[in-house]
Amino acid sequence: MLQLPVVAAKPVTGTPLVATLPVGFASTFSAIDFIDVFQQDTSLDKVDIFNILAIPGVSDNGIWSAALAFCERKLAFGIMDPPRQAAADPFAARVTPTLTLPLIAAEVPLIPKSTNGALYFPYLNTTDPLTAAPIELPPSGFVAGVYARIDTNRGVWKAPAGFEATVNNTIGVVERGRMTDQRQGTLNPIAVNCLRTFPGVGATVVFGARTLEGADANTAFQQWKYVPVRRMALFIEQTLYRNLGWVIFEPNDEPLWIAIRTSVENFMLSLFNQGAFQGTKPSQAFQVKCDSSTTTQQDVDNGIVNIIVAFAPLKPAEFVIIKIAQLAGQTHS
Numbered sequence: 001m002l003q004l005p006v007v008a009a010k011p012v013t014g015t016p017l018v019a020t021l022p023v024g025f026a027s028t029f030s031a032i033d034f035i036d037v038f039q040q041d042t043s044l045d046k047v048d049i050f051n052i053l054a055i056p057g058v059s060d061n062g063i064w065s066a067a068l069a070f071c072e073r074k075l076a077f078g079i080m081d082p083p084r085q086a087a088a089d090p091f092a093a094r095v096t097p098t099l100t101l102p103l104i105a106a107e108v109p110l111i112p113k114s115t116n117g118a119l120y121f122p123y124l125n126t127t128d129p130l131t132a133a134p135i136e137l138p139p140s141g142f143v144a145g146v147y148a149r150i151d152t153n154r155g156v157w158k159a160p161a162g163f164e165a166t167v168n169n170t171i172g173v174v175e176r177g178r179m180t181d182q183r184q185g186t187l188n189p190i191a192v193n194c195l196r197t198f199p200g201v202g203a204t205v206v207f208g209a210r211t212l213e214g215a216d217a218n219t220a221f222q223q224w225k226y227v228p229v230r231r232m233a234l235f236i237e238q239t240l241y242r243n244l245g246w247v248i249f250e251p252n253d254e255p256l257w258i259a260i261r262t263s264v265e266n267f268m269l270s271l272f273n274q275g276a277f278q279g280t281k282p283s284q285a286f287q288v289k290c291d292s293s294t295t296t297q298q299d300v301d302n303g304i305v306n307i308i309v310a311f312a313p314l315k316p317a318e319f320v321i322i323k324i325a326q327l328a329g330q331t332h333s
Contacts, residue, residue, distance in 0.1 A: 078117035115224035122177020
């Protein structure tokens, strides 16, 4: 089980909120203008609640670092865009004998790492609604829409990926971003979430669900390897913070701890009944602790009550392994 320490239980309701900045913004303002927005006490910091942050078209490491740090502080999740000209493979990168585009795999080590963000690749082809001219747009805005749709239809615990995660208002990925199964097999393990156009599906879909810390080689953050697992933890933590305000200034003793456990357990049970966790019974799916073992006398003296929530997350199935065997020695009449 994953352990989630929280101090603040019914779910946060309403349409998922997405904070975005317009495409082209980065070409008008410097990096410092973006970075200032993510500082404490700014207008964005005073937004009551949001859970998704996208900065379409931005691929500046300084801005990314500030944005991801902001997401971690606000219990939100950042959707990151790749460098615009990044290509999927060496053949796609070779424009002319003397001009080569950067490979997305080579850009990954330069990207800031965080469990509260994910990178999506490549750019998408679409049509300008005003001029009807073909244009390329960064994937983050499209992916944010997929997040919101999957959250509403299935729940935060469902990976925003797969054939259900179709991308609207696009005519497919840019040519330099098209790839084979084998090429995705090299990008997925380094936490590049690919958007792909499958002829049999008739649509472009999000086909990856790893956080920026989700590379196979990174063992330190394996519990937060997948987007839905991390976002589920953030959802629980944010919900409990916002719905345990009644705890403030209550006598910090056993009656309060019992009331807190009851409230949080009811919330977790409601998620279990929706299929949000592994396990066939609640005791296998989640645990809630709030007692003298989590809140010491020193905590009580300091006005602190500690709650520990652990849950067994649903992890996405990334690979399908098919084994075929022949039946030998069969007789036929």
